[in-house]
Amino acid sequence: MQAIRLKPKKIIYxxxxxGLAVLMLYPVLWLFMSSFKKSESIFVTAHSLIPDPWVWVNYVIGWEGIGGHSFGTFIMNSLxxxxxxxxxxxxxxALIAYGFARLQFFGKRFWFTCMMLTMMLPHxxxxxxxxxxxAKLDWLNSFKPLVVPQYFxxxxxxxLIxxxxxxxxxxxxxxxKIDGCSKFGIFFRVILPLITPALATSAIFSFYWRWEDLINPVIYLNKPELYPVSMALKMFLDSETTSNWGAMFAMSVVSLIPVILIFFFFQKYIVQGISTSGLKG
Structure with a gap:
């Protein structure tokens, strides 16, 4: 068999x-290993990855939740x-993008510019x-302020789309159009099936942003039974008594599972959607 020769440039690359991969993954690895440590020793032994002793009960305590609600309730709310x-x-x-890309209407460039300018507005x-x-719509303490604006x-x-x-x-x-399709028919029967990568990319980004959102639930939700994962994790920290870092880290690992699964199953759509959307027909 012919020996495989690696060029020095490839080896260095x-x-x-x-090295970059290890550097980026180290915080996640540290989080995972710290979830098996005692709360009082997590930051004392932060330089060591290996727990001593291994505390498996952190996951049990964390899953029991806070305020009489299990962590499964918070995960369900987030979902x-x-x-x-x-x-x-x-x-x-997708429907708005179809209008800007295919339809002609008065003030099209003006409305598109206004839409793009909203991206520069700080939250x-x-x-x-x-x-x-x-508050005037009486939507506080409900999921409506978090969900309804996404439909616009x-x-x-x-x-992107x-x-x-x-x-x-x-x-x-x-x-x-010759076959008799209306504008909506063209969108649903022709355009929508062909833009699957862009739709998947948008769905993945939306999933990430909504899953990790903390500021909006803090503003609109005051009932523990409505809290999502982001707020539930914050509840493990107490400024007056001892914070349960072990349980919080354990549930942080649990909350990362959906994010990691979504990334590994749909990562090809992220690359394909972003790369292709940069092209012009």
Missing amino acids: HLFVA IIVVLSTIGAVLSS DVVMIPQYILF GIPFFVF MQFIRTIPTELDEAA
């Missing part, structure tokens, strides 16, 4: 990439918020007006 928000964000953004600017609006389109997703739609030949639209 792989060592460099492996409800994430799933409903993702469906609304992706479908509404702090709209936080108070949104709270006043939702997300500017970043609109731009619109760029993807532009790569689709307009001849397909014309052929469907």
Whole structure:
């Protein structure tokens, strides 16, 4: 057999990439290993990864939850918020993107510019007006302020999907129109099946953003039975008594499982959606 010869440049490249991978994954590894340590020794022995002794009960205590609600309740709340928000964000953004990419209407460039400008607005600017609006609608202490706004389109997703739609030949639209399809028929029967990578990419980003969101649940939710995972983890910390770091780290590991699974199963859509949306037809 012919010996495999590795060029020095390739060796250096792989060592460099492996070093970066270890550097990026180390905090996650430290979190995982610290979840098996005693709460009072986590930061004392932060330099050591190996727990001594191994404390498996952190996961049991953490899953029991806080305030009479198990951690499974918080995970279910997060899933409800994430799933409903993702469906609304992706479908509404796809429909808006189709309008900007394919339809002609008065003030198209003006409205598109206004939409893009909203991406530059800090969340702090709209936080108070949104709270006043939702308070007048009597939506506080419910999932509505977290879910309903997602059904009016997300500017970043609109731009991403619109760029993807532009790569689709307009001849397909014309052929469907000749066959009797309306504008909505063209969208649902022709465009929507062809923009699956962009839809999947938007769905994955929406899942990540909603899952890790903390500021909005803190503003709108005051009942523990409605808390998502992000707020539940914060409840393990107590400024007046001893914080249960072990249980919090254990449930942090549990909360990472859906994120990691989504990434590994759909990572090809992230690359394909972002790379293709940068092309122009």
